[in-house]
Amino acid sequence: xxxxxxxxxxxxxxxxxxxxxxxxxxxxxxxxxxxxxxxxxxxxxxxxxxxxxxxxxxxxxxxxxxxxxxxxxxxxxxxxxxxxxxxxxxxxxxxxxxxxxxxxxxxxxxxxxxxxxxxxxxxxxxxxxxxxxxxxxxxxxxxxxxxxxxxxxxxxxxxxxxxxxxxxxxxxxxxxxxxxxxxxxxxxxxxxxxxxxxxxxxxxxxxxxxxxxxxxxxxxxxxxxxxxxxxxxxxxxxxxxxxxxxxxxxxxxxxxxxxxxxxxxxxxxxxxxxxxxxxxxxxxxxxxxxxxxxxxxxxxxxxxxxxxxxxxxxxxxxxxxxxxxxxxxxxxxxxxxxxxxxxxxxxxxxxxxxxxxxx
Amino acid sequence: xxxxxxxxxxxxxxxxxxxxxxxxxxxxxxxxxxxxxxxxxxxxxxxxxxxxxxxxxxxxxxxxxxxxxxxxxxxxxxxxxxxxxxxxxxxxxxxxxxxxxxxxxxxxxxxxxxxxxxxxxxxxxxxxxxxxxxxxxxxxxxxxxxxxxxxxxxxxxxxxxxxxxxxxxxxxxxxxxxxxxxxxxxxxxxxxxxxxxxxxxxxxxxxxxxxxxxxxxxxxxxxxxxxxxxxxxxxxxxxxxxxxxxxxxxxxxxxxxxxxxxxxxxxxxxxxxxxxxxxxxxxxxxxxxxxxxxxxxxxxxxxxxxxxxxxxxxxxxxxxxxxxxxxxxxxxxxxxxxxxxxxxxxxxxxxxxxxxxxx
DNA sequence: TTGAAAGCGCTACCAT
DNA sequence: ATGGTAGCGCTTTCAA
Numbered sequence: 169x170x171x172x173x174x175x176x177x178x179x180x181x182x183x184x185x186x187x188x189x190x191x192x193x194x195x196x197x198x199x200x201x202x203x204x205x206x207x208x209x210x211x212x213x214x215x216x217x218x219x220x221x222x223x224x225x226x227x228x229x230x231x232x233x234x235x236x237x238x239x240x241x242x243x244x245x246x247x248x249x250x251x252x253x254x255x256x257x258x259x260x261x262x263x264x265x266x267x268x269x270x271x272x273x274x275x276x277x278x279x280x281x282x283x284x285x286x287x288x289x290x291x292x293x294x295x296x297x298x299x300x301x302x303x304x305x306x307x308x309x310x311x312x313x314x315x316x317x318x319x320x321x322x323x324x325x326x327x328x329x330x331x332x333x334x335x336x337x338x339x340x341x342x343x344x345x346x347x348x349x350x351x352x353x354x355x356x357x358x359x360x361x362x363x364x365x366x367x368x369x370x371x372x373x374x375x376x377x378x379x380x381x382x383x384x385x386x387x388x389x390x391x392x393x394x395x396x397x398x399x400x401x402x403x404x405x406x407x408x409x410x411x412x413x414x415x416x417x418x419x420x421x422x423x424x425x426x427x428x429x430x431x432x433x434x435x436x437x438x439x440x441x442x443x444x445x446x447x448x449x450x451x452x453x454x455x456x457x458x459x460x461x462x463x464x465x466x467x468x469x470x471x472x473x474x475x476x477x478x479x480x481x482x483x484x485x486x487x488x489x490x491x492x493x494x495x496x497x498x499x500x501x502x503x504x505x506x507x508x509x510x511x512x513x514x515x516x517x518x519x520x521x522x523x524x525x526x527x
Numbered sequence: 528x529x530x531x532x533x534x535x536x537x538x539x540x541x542x543x544x545x546x547x548x549x550x551x552x553x554x555x556x557x558x559x560x561x562x563x564x565x566x567x568x569x570x571x572x573x574x575x576x577x578x579x580x581x582x583x584x585x586x587x588x589x590x591x592x593x594x595x596x597x598x599x600x601x602x603x604x605x606x607x608x609x610x611x612x613x614x615x616x617x618x619x620x621x622x623x624x625x626x627x628x629x630x631x632x633x634x635x636x637x638x639x640x641x642x643x644x645x646x647x648x649x650x651x652x653x654x655x656x657x658x659x660x661x662x663x664x665x666x667x668x669x670x671x672x673x674x675x676x677x678x679x680x681x682x683x684x685x686x687x688x689x690x691x692x693x694x695x696x697x698x699x700x701x702x703x704x705x706x707x708x709x710x711x712x713x714x715x716x717x718x719x720x721x722x723x724x725x726x727x728x729x730x731x732x733x734x735x736x737x738x739x740x741x742x743x744x745x746x747x748x749x750x751x752x753x754x755x756x757x758x759x760x761x762x763x764x765x766x767x768x769x770x771x772x773x774x775x776x777x778x779x780x781x782x783x784x785x786x787x788x789x790x791x792x793x794x795x796x797x798x799x800x801x802x803x804x805x806x807x808x809x810x811x812x813x814x815x816x817x818x819x820x821x822x823x824x825x826x827x828x829x830x831x832x833x834x835x836x837x838x839x840x841x842x843x844x845x846x847x848x849x850x851x852x853x854x855x856x857x858x859x860x861x862x863x864x865x866x867x868x869x870x871x872x873x874x875x876x877x878x879x880x881x882x883x884x885x886x
Numbered sequence: 887t888t889g890a891a892a893g894c895g896c897t898a899c900c901a902t
Numbered sequence: 903a904t905g906g907t908a909g910c911g912c913t914t915t916c917a918a
Binding site: 172173212214215217218219220221222223224225230231232268269271272275276279280283288289290291292293302304305306307308309327328330331332463467 | 531532571574576577578579580581582583584589590591624627628630631634635638639642647648649650651652661663664665666667668686687689690691822826
Binding site: 533534535545546549550553555556577578580581582583584585586 | 910911912913914
């Protein structure tokens with residue numbers, strides 16, 4: 169690995185001009201067969217690879233798309249002594265895994281879509297929203313930026329947006345000056361509710377969530393509320409579970425067949441257990457559904473009906489949005505939504521053999 | 528988003544020379560406070576971000592590290608009608624998920640390590656080993672290449688290596704002309720065996736693998752063989768399972784307490800079931816261990832003792848290797864190994880309350 | 887401390 | 903079809 173060969177080296181060795189080499193390499197313009205042959209030979213010989221920097225400099229584009237993700241911090245289990253460890257899976261680890269697979273899908277979706285349009289992607293996991301230099305640096309080497317979640321400060325974002333187009337993904341505080349992509353989660357909640365009511369004769373919808381609602385959860389509840397759903401908030405603490413059990417019993421008595429729409433599969437599994445404690449049979453007394461279609465829900469005892477929001481598509485759509493913006497810089501900021509899918513399983517009353525039902 | 532501001536724009540607006548702006552931005556050389564202030568102001572005003580291409584061109588380095596991964600193709604479940612689907616988890620999907628989380632960890636490890644040394648990373652999932660242009664392109668925009676698995680043809684690799692240093696990760700056909708990183712999997716197998724024999728009184732070690740051994744598996748078996756292990760190959764087909772059951776019964780009768788070292792957690796779980804069918808109690812008649820420490824093993828009935836090879840560290844180590852190479856281009860190609868960890872659980876005879884044991 | 891200017895490797899335009 | 907050449911935006915001498 170000496171000084172890497174340049175186009176000039178190739179030209180000299182081949183006995184043709186730099187311009188001709190450039191044309192040959194880019195397949196632009198006509199190049200005589202003899203020239204092409206000679207040039208190709210010296211390319212091989214010298215191991216020539218054109219410099220992306222030089223190309224980018226003259227063409228004013230880098231051929232790269234940047235993906236900024238919020239870093240997920242995961243607790244690693246304590247390692248006890250050299251090479252041997254006693255391991256216990258922990259909640260924190262599980263949550264981290266869910267986030268990882270989510271981000272992983274976004275990355276892969278973006279990578280694939282970027283590849284389709286001839287771009288490479290570069291990624292940065294941002295630990296700290298004030299870590300500006302990181303994002304700045306990235307902005308300098310890409311044609312466009314996909315920012316997932318709230319990894320980046322709003323004002324930095326606007327600064328960067330003056331240089332490269334920015335597409336937000338699943339941001340909670342998305343401002344309308346940027347293009348924005350998320351899943352149609354509220355639509356999913358609605359579909360789910362509709363399914364429960366129409367197909368499984370649920371008479372009372374209940375939206376089950378944590379003690380404080382996230383933006384997504386609020387949106388979902390808004391939709392569900394219109395369909396007559398009530399809200400049941402479950403704290404993280406195990407201590408408060410008896411209350412929840414009581415509430416479930418209560419509602420069952422008051423209103424007949426329950427449809428418990430939980431805001432995550434994790435929560436859904438927990439509610440499954442609580443319903444059992446409440447003496448409710450699932451799905452007969454209470455149909456229970458999750459959200460996000462994680463493995464945990466697929467492994468649950470009555471498998472959990474859930475809403476799948478393909479993060480793969482999220483990533484891909486973000487890249488497509490970027491491409492549109494790139495080719496049409498002046499148009500209004502747009503909002504894209506990736507469609508969701510309701511995955512019907514036993515926890516809502518479907519029989520494993522029953523055919524799928526349409527919306 | 529007009530034409531992005533250049534250093535010249537900043538200089539003009541600030542009323543100082545290009546050179547001074549450059550020095551201010553890079554913190555190199557002395558710049559008077561007044562100059563700094565004026566320059567900083569116009570940077571903000573113009574939303575100036577220095578062009579990585581231009582920088583790269585002059586400095587002859589891109590500040591990027593490329594990560595090439597073999598694409599994992601996963602079967603997506605058939606979607607049945609609009610937005611509703613009946614889902615069944617499939618083996619193919621499970622395998623894909625394992626690969627994904629493995630690759631995901633490598634990416635995150637690499638990203639993090641790269642960040643430490645001031646580099647960004649770019650990734651390419653290569654669908655087809657002959658997709659040369661993709662990798663070529665990447666080679667043109669990075670300071671170094673990390674190639675995972677057998678994603679890239681050997682001869683292309685050597686071509687590229689003339690331009691950028693290449694570090695191989697988990698390649699089966701790694702040639703000694705490149706730096707190379709993998710896990711100490713064979714060491715792990717050895718440690719596992721040792722643990723089984725010394726701590727749990729296993730009298731007969733059996734290495735359980737698929738019908739054709741991968742390179743890793745061969746390495747592991749080589750080690751185990753020295754410790755007296757025999758080989759038991761299990762085909763993917765369920766049909767042949769009775770034979771395996773018979774084999775297990777046979778060996779148990781012949782040689783006393785069995786130590787079944789399986790080449791993956793998936794296989795381990797399967798063997799768990801087969802041992803049960805064979806009427807063997809686990810871990811009393813047969814201690815069973817997996818490999819790779821996946822979720823499936825942690826969820827198994829007697830939780831599976833396994834060997835964890837932190838792919839996070841793989842990625843990080845690869846980047847470190849690259850950095851060494853970058854700062855010392857002439858040294859001999861090196862082989863790096865990330866240490867493994869034996870995770871002791873019930874399937875080998877450990878009590879969940881028992882303290883961890885040292886090697 | 888500052889500024890002028892020579893490239894870095896490449897593309898694209900203009901002659902030929 | 904081919905070659906000469908003017909930049910692209912930046913860093914880095916070298917003088918001042």
